[in-house]
Every structure is written in C-alpha cells, then in structure tokens.
Amino acid sequence: MTARLLSSVSPQADVVERLVGDAVASRIAECDPTLWPRAARPGWVVAPRTSRPLVGQIEALREQLRVAGQVRVVLAAAGGVGVAAEALSDADPRLIVLDTTDPAQVADALAGDLAATVLVVSVPPGEDPAPVQLVRDTVHRAFRADGLDPDEHTVVVTAPGGPLQEQAGAATVVLGPSDVDGLWAALTAFALVPAGLAGTDVGAVLADAVAARAALAADDPANPCLTLGALLAAAPVVALAEDGAPGLAEWAAQLLGGGLGKDGRGPLPVVVEGPDAPEWADPESVRPGTLTAGLGEVPGAAVTTVGPPAAQLVLWQHATAVAAHLMGVDPTDRPDSDRGPAGQNGGSTPGAGAHFTDGDVDVHAGAWLPTGTSTVAEALRALVGTAEAGAHLTVHAYLDRLDDASAAVLRPELTRRTGLPTTFGWAPRCLPGGGQRDKGGPADAVVCQLTGDAEPDLPGELAELQQAQARADAEALAERGLPVLRLHFTDRVAGLVTLARAVQQL
Structure with missing residues (x-):
C-alpha cells in the first residue's frame, strides 16, 4: 500500500532518534x-500471539460447515472488523460483509443460496450491538x-458476558x-473467524503478523514503524492508495481516523483512486524490498509499505501507536460526543423536514443554507462556501455500496471542482465506533450526507434504523459547529x- 503524506514533512532524524532513545518500539511491544495518557484497550499488541489457539478451532469449524454445505459467509459486523476481514481474506467472494443496515444491500446478501450460508455475527467490545442484532x-427470518434452523447456520463472535452471547x-x-x-x-x-471460515489460512496470517511484530519491537532507527509514525504525527493529510491489497487502504484510513483523530486534531486520511488522484500531487514513491527493510531515507513524503496483508496491518497499528505517543493522545480511546471542539462555521441541526426538493432529491440543511437556495448545485456551492482555510469536504453515503457504487466516483471530481481535500465513505462503515460523533476531529470539515429511500418490499425496520443513524450523526456533527x-x-x-x-456545475 502506498501512502502520500501531503505536507512538507519528511522523516526527522531527531524525532526517530528520540523515539529510539525512549525505547518506544519495545515499550509498545511490552x-x-x-x-x-490512557490505554483503553491495549490487547491488540499481543493479539498475533494470543490468537494462535484460534487456528485449530477455526479450521475444525470450517470443515464442519463445509461438510454441512455451508461455504458462503455473510458477516454482520460492527467497529471496522468487516473491513479487516476483507483485507485479510483478499476480498474473497465467499465473504459477504454487512456492516450496514441498508435494506437493499442486506436483501442482496439474502438473495444467495441460504442453505449454503453461514451467518457470522461479530461485535467487538465498545461497539453498539443494536444495528448488528437487527441485521x-x-x-434469521430469511x-x-x-x-x-438459524442456530445451525450462525456463528457468534463476542467478548465474554456480552448481550450477543446471552x-x-x-x-x-x-x-x-x-x-x-x-x-x-x-x-x-x-475478524479472523469470518475470514477463516471464508477460506483464509489463519495460521499463515498469524505467522506473518508475529514475524512483523518481532521486527517492529526493535529500538532501532531502521524500524519502519518509527519513521512512519513520525510522519503520521506531523502530516495534515494522508492519501492512501492500494497496491494489490484490497481493503487495506480503507482499513488504514479508518485506523488513522479513529486512532489519531482526537479533540479536533490528527491527520486527515483520504482513500484515493491511485497516483492520478488530485490529492496525490506528484508523489515520490519509495518501495523497500521487504517490510522489515524499513522505509529508507524518504526524500519526500510518499512511502510504500509492502508485505503480506497481516504484516502491513501490524505495521500500521504500531505506526499509529507511535504517532499517538508523539501527539499525546490515546490511540484506542474514544472521545465523548461532546468533547469535540465547536467549529466556527455556524453549523445547526438539519431539521426533520426538507428545505426544498430538486427532482428526486430532498435537501436538508441547517441555518447556514442561504434563503432562496433551490437546487442541489446551489446547496453544494453554499456548503463549500462555508469552508474556511484548511478545511476539507467529507461525504458519508448511507447507501448500498454495491448497487449505488457510482456515488464513490464523484470523490475526485469534488476535489478538483471545490479545491478541498475530499473524503468519501460508506456509512456507518466509514465512521469509527458508533459514528462520526465518536471520532472527535479533525474539526475543520464540511459534511455532505447521502441517504435514500428503499424499495417498499424491503425490510422497513432496516431503512428506519439507517435513516436514524444518519440523523443522529448529522445532529452530533452540527452540535460540534459543522455545517451538514x-x-x-x-x-x-x-x-x-x-x-x-x-x-x-460547481
């Protein structure tokens, strides 16, 4: 995966030397x-080792399901584990991820062979299980x-004592x-259970992760997590593009957003389409021969991480933890919804009723929308017009990421026409934790939400929950002073x- 850190920063030797002197890499490993300031849930550090007993358990369960004809995995997930499972499984078509309540996407998953399907329900600690429970x-009704029998076609992955276990x-x-x-x-x-049941070699995944973790524990200037962490702590924008590892850039963007986006601070992670994206800005890519060879002397601010997906996951986790140490924030902690600093853009909560309708689009906005606005183009121009220096545009699509995939194509064009770095994500999949309200920053954003009606014959309660999720996130963002x-x-x-x-028309 290639990362372009859009700033004038370069790896500062004195920062890396200070990290080495403070034994940061080995202390993370320990x-x-x-x-x-607070390590909320540090279990990720030792996960490659403590997860080893899962190898035999997953292999036995996969064989049991195969004998029963259940070779198709539908994953109902929360908290980013769906993105991680996709990255580990190399986007295996046998794995269908439902980290959404979009009724059309759920219906598409149910249109397959249900007799050959196993439902994996996976909700890590700290996540709201309600949306996954509804899915x-x-x-189960299907x-x-x-x-x-739903019980014969369901695997539940949960922490001990949680509601899903009960x-x-x-x-x-x-x-x-x-x-x-x-x-x-x-x-x-x-993430390992759904990936493994879909055919991923979990033993090989963990072996790759353990090997990478050992290299990343070294207090050595050549340790790549120290250089990458120093870059991440200093860069205002990080553009991420995949190099043959499906899902890895999206996962890394979410990790950076949730791990470093605290109290209105942190880099802005942007998943881009490739080196032709407007955010890339003539990168000077560095491609080390192996993951453990380090990032080298990076002349600009473009780096490439290589190696098996699990090794790259470990590298980005450790680098994010290093960056969090430099920034003085908690990588696994979540800010409360009211801790984000209010912006200066006069955001207010979009009302229940639409301001106006333009064809097949109902437009909802706060008091920042000028009186007399009557088209989607005018509303977008007004939204962009609220952006202050250094702001970015973020688009959250509460839609079907398969059937409505054309929405994502608009991202680079929005960047070109607005002049603002633009992020795009399928919500709530793109929102760490319970939503953007739990993310905390960067604060200088203008937000466009995309929602849509579902077909009448699709599950109405899913559509209602999806719209409620969008409204709740819009209200929380507006309370932080952001125009939505x-x-x-x-x-x-x-x-x-x-x-x-x-x-x-912009």
Missing part, C-alpha cells in the same frame, strides 16, 4: 500503558422462511478478547444522476 434478526441460543459461539476495540481487533477472533448538508434520494438512481450533474 504493552507499556504509560506511553499514552441478524432479518437474516433462514426460517427457507425452512432452515442471545446466542444453540448457535456456535467463539469468544474474543475483551481488551481490544474496533479496528484494533483485526488480528483477533472478531443531507441529500436524500427519493429515487436512488435518479437522485445520483441529479447529484452527478450538480457536481459538474
């Missing part, structure tokens, strides 16, 4: 909690409608650790066409 109940009934339960959180649980049962524009598509296809035309 789970030293004094490196950060689970929807899938199993029953096909004459299948509700598991006769379903298979795999216990994960209680001292990991969200994206930091990538190398625990929460919500574009609701009463017809998704037509609405996306209207949006695309509006972007062309």
